[in-house]
Amino acid sequence: MGYVAVFDIGTTSMKGVLLDEQAAFTGASSVELETHYGADGTVEQEPEDWWEGLLRITSRWWNEWKIDPGQVEMITFSGQMEDVIPISDASHRAILYSDTRAGEEAEEINEKFPDIQQVLGNTVRASSPVAKLLWMKRHHPELDQTFDQYVFSAKDYIIYKLANTAVTDRTTGSTTGMMNLETGQWETDYIVSLGIEARKLPELLSAEEVAGQVSREASLVSGFRENTPVLCGSGDAGASTMGAGAVSRGDAYVYMGTTGWAAMIRGNEDQEAKVEGAFQLAHIPEDAVISIAPLLNVGNVHQWGMQTFAGKEADSYAGFEEMVESSPAGANGLLFLPYLQGERCPVNDPDAKGAFWGVHPKTGPADFARAVMEGICFSFKQVVDSLNESTTGSITVIGGGTKSRTWCQILADCLGRPLSVREESEYMAALGAASSAFIKLGWADGYHDFCDKFMSNEDSMVYEPEEEHVRLYEEKYERYLQLYPGLRGVYVSS
Template identity: 50%
Template sequence: MREYIAVFDIGTSSVKGVLVDRSAAVTGDCSVPVNTYYGDNKEVEQSPSEWLEAVKKITDYWWRNTAVKPSEVTAVTFSGQMEDVIPIADGKCDRAVLYSDTRAVEEAEYINKVCPDLASKSGNTVKSSTPLAKILWLKSHQQEIYHEAESFVFSSKDFIIYKMTGRKVTDPVTASTTGMMNLKSGKWMPDLLNLFNIKKTVLPEILKPEENTGFITDSASDETGFLTTTKVLAGSGDAAASTLGAGAVNKGDMYFYIGTTGWAAAVDTTIRDTAESVFVLSHMKTGMYITIAPLLNAGNVHQWALDFLIGSSDTDRYELFDSLVNESPPGSNNLLFLPYIHGERCPVHDHQAKGAFVGISPTVNKSDFARSVIEGICFSYKQIIEETLPLRSKKYINLIGGGAESTVWCQILSDITGEVIRVPAYSEYLTALGAASSAFIHNGWTEDYQSFSESICADESAIYYYPVEENSELYSEQYKYFLNMYPGVKDIFY
């Protein structure tokens, strides 16, 4: 009998689903967009019911449009956005507070004041995005929601697991972002919870990504079509799934991710002291850690530039934008772009930061604006690997995510960073494959995450981009000016 794994990636902009067979072939690719609510007071929220409806639409698509039968699905696993706070009361949640919600500034400052050494245990400095701070914010500002909550979960996929099995769980990767888990032990810190009067019973159980959380309930079977004999695994936070999918499992392995937002990440065997804006997370592979430098500005800035310079109606606007970029020489006729349109987390931590063009002259034209946008984003990647992620072992850096589909973007990234950029084939599926690794291990299809990476994520058809020496020399000079842009303009906007 054929056997498949159902994989859901519950992200910020959409819920994606694929079916993966034993040979790691992907079928049933389906994506359903979800809405985000942005309030006047820094609220960034989503409706968990939309995540569930999206999952139901995806499974309905599978049973109607693929040859896969529910009886052939052996397990369901996940990746999902992290740093959320999802209060569950009476089996439901009306609003999930997302990772990019920054209302809890005062609470984060208070936590760091009373627990100055917390980062040495949790691995991360508490920020306004940290779930611990958000829980305290709810306790102070939305007391009814806080007191009615039977439990809190911290990833979108945790909520779907709850709706599928009735069990409240999370994984060590997601728990790493909460500020409440000891990174070395992988357990909640009872002394910290007592200090802030948070009952351990409201927190989910921490399970490894490959552990079984339970089976599909009767009601979930009716809604999704999965059989009640189908296992539901804990899965992992999206950053770890991407890391595994990018083949980063050993010390010094590094990769770039360019999606709506972006990051650079490196794997290590130790927990390093890092800058405030950098995350240290558990790896799916036990005993390994992921250091992640997050960028709020990546593909979303590219989308802004598309709307600004091309318009939203052209069906081939991506190709038109790349052509426009190619019309401009490296360096964009000395036009520089600071890409902090959405504020920034790394290499600067400033949610009030703004974007800027500098160097407009009579010789600058539309194509220079297009190219400088891509160059500005790539300068940010260069800055974070130089300032926060110096450790790397391979002679190339893997690039995954939607940005990897643009050959123009890939070459500029190579020229600016001076690194060989490797783009695996089908990089758009690598996060899903990384998430699927947990089910491969659970099913006994592969021995461990190391062997999965070597056998499944290895890709002989990858494309390599090599830095052009002349371009890299030019960009090295421009980079010096780029580093001065944020300090030079930040006071203008305050």
Template identity: 40%
Template sequence: MEYIATFDIGTSSIKGVLIGKDGSLQYPETRPIETDYREDGRVEQDPGQWWEKVCQITVSWWESGISPQHVKAIVMSGQMQDCIPIDADGQPVRPAILYADNRAEEQAEHIAYDIPDLSLTTGNHFDGSMIFPKIKWLQEIERHAYERTETICVSAKDYVIFQLTQETVADPVTGATTGMMDLHRKEWVTKWVEDQGLDSQKLPPLFDPSTKVGEVVEKSAKKSGFVRGTPVLCGSGDAGATTMGAGIIDQGDKYVYLGSTGWVAYVTDRITEQADGIFHLRDLSQEQYIAIAPMLNVGNAHLWAVDLFGEGEEKDYIGFEHAVQSTAPGAADVLFLPYLKGERFPIQDMSASGCFMNMRETTTKAHLSRAVLEGVSMSIRQTIETLIGEDAVDTPLILIGGGTQSESWCQILADMCQNVVRVPEHPEYLPSLGVAAAGFVYLHWSADYQGFHQHFMQHLPMKTYYPSPDVKATYERLYQKFKSLYPIIRDWSEGERFS
């Protein structure tokens, strides 16, 4: 069988899977990656591990009997809003500054003051999570590293593409999250960059996701095992790949990504103005917009609770699931505010903190466990309502990401949002399947993205969760309390989190 090799470079792991010409997922592999979280809010990764883990995955494929000659193209997705400075040899001059890193808030304020029409051109809000202020931070604070930088990669997958091809690239899906791209023209606004005293030549060229940007070079072929000359496509930032992988292609379709961090997204034909903090990206076809509300506290809160309330040294997800299922909806009226590392949506406050409310002597670990999943679900509901409005329940809510392995969480979301919830089979690999659509278009295995969706995405097996009317009143009452909780405690943590 002929394959497209796909990789999804996330925050906590890299997933690789071979996508057959029939749309099947073959030989899925996952490798963990390490992240450096610091008390001052800085978040970094070593880009070298991305390339090393990709090569580990490819070697495992060849050891399983797959012939590299059967791989007809390579395409990948990756975490966005990363500032990855590399030198002329493609080596990182410092660790990558990740999207959740908040060090560049001051630079963002100065840039926004200097360019008052910035958001009108980019179609997005502007803050310190963007790459533009992070580059400015690099120039101001780490001048030596900035001077050594030949190119700023803006997505993790772009760094790996360089290792494969020796070509620097970026895609418009990711470009929309940098604060430097004209969303309508799909090109860098180099004047802004130059006016800030930065070198616009350090920005990589932009290509559509299905564009062939290079071929596997000799030294990379030796390390990865890919055949020299194998086409490498530009690919897409993870949000674009995930949207296609979720089968979200028609206007009004919506989904939630339950990763370590996550987001709520839907497809629209226009730029929305419902609230600050919403991202607008081009979809893979570059014909519509994906409106996205990013959330910093999703699966990480689940993992935190598993570690905190679980038994033994191993992460006991099964025991945690049983604890949640042993309690009734409402968790004895305990409320959990999930802002463990600040938040970007439904609030924009990087100093926000989490809390439990309404605990009593009768409160158990099981109650607290359920409250955590309910609290994150309330945060997701508030985000959906802010992003989409009253029409949010007109279409099923698709869930993807590692969090969907918790059936309790999926049911809680259906009940909390009073919305039918659908979970595709193998949701953790859907970003890989989604970005493979670019490969299908390039290889003419599909006529276009709509054809890929009709032939493959519409036929994916799904598990469906239906909302229970019996818990609607309970969750509505708690949800109204949840929405009032953050404004009450906001001042308690303001200015204290990173002191």
């Protein structure tokens, strides 16, 4: 039996799984990752932790699951995007997507190139790698000179470690502030005019293109057979979109992970349908664009709420769920603005903060817990409505957050729409990433065929909205929308 090995590198964890020709999962394994937070909006990870995570997962495959490395026919990936990851002989931390240190540089780029969004298809923000590269040149020129190349997705670093080649995919490229969405190529003249060396950028490939083969050195360390093909794979948004079964125009879904987003598929020609604050990303099927509205505050806020109100004990997850359920819908009037790390859509404000409003003498701990979850769901409602306001019907939800039945039910009530959650939803990005390998190996005839064969909704859990709660949340949502505008002056003056 042959397998495709898939690695999905997120922010809090790295997952690995083997899929056979029928897309059956084997060896599903996860490794926790550490994130380093610093002053002035710095958010970093050690790229070597990703590599060590891969080695731990493969060790389990060979030693615990007794998989023969010779059965692995191809390796592919999904990974967090918008990172700046140096390639050099010495180990250096990666600047993550949520890092906002390059705000001034982003403003300068937009002032110098006011029409850059029309050129690239996306605007430049503090999170954009092009702004971070400019920050690096300005603040650490001595380090910039020592770096041979940069890559922009966590999975790109693993590809480099396996195959000694620097590449990235076009979904990831769309987030860099340097790739032309229409041509799928680097906008070289613009990049050079900023003082960035174009030679340090990775080669742009499609997800199904072979980036290289496992080197002898990597084979000895990882256990993979030497010369096993290594695909370019896709940034997490592309893989998750495939995992949600969204390949045709109008398909929409929600992703609930450490961060989150709502997304809709559009045609390449649908430029007039752009939503303010949303990214336009090249999809894995090359004739489509993912219009994606990203949220910084999703699973991280759930984790904060759980630790703050239910404690850090091993059973705190279940305890937090019980707290949320013990408070009535509406949290006894308590509202929560979930901007713990600033926000980028629909509010683009790195200085935004979280806030509770509506505390009264009868407010209890369970109300705070439920208000946290309702605040996250209201934030999702903002971006879902902005992308998909005219449509109705069930919406697919994927990501680790779907493990919480309480969260899913509150989201269904806030959206007023049924939610469809597939079995093993947290591994849907890995399944989506595998699609390119299935096509390359001839196990699927194309991306639509892959979805038809392996993305059935028959085993999905459906959360139906409760009409009484829907009406209550519609009223509460209108008050929620007033929180950020009302507090913005406080953020600015603080």
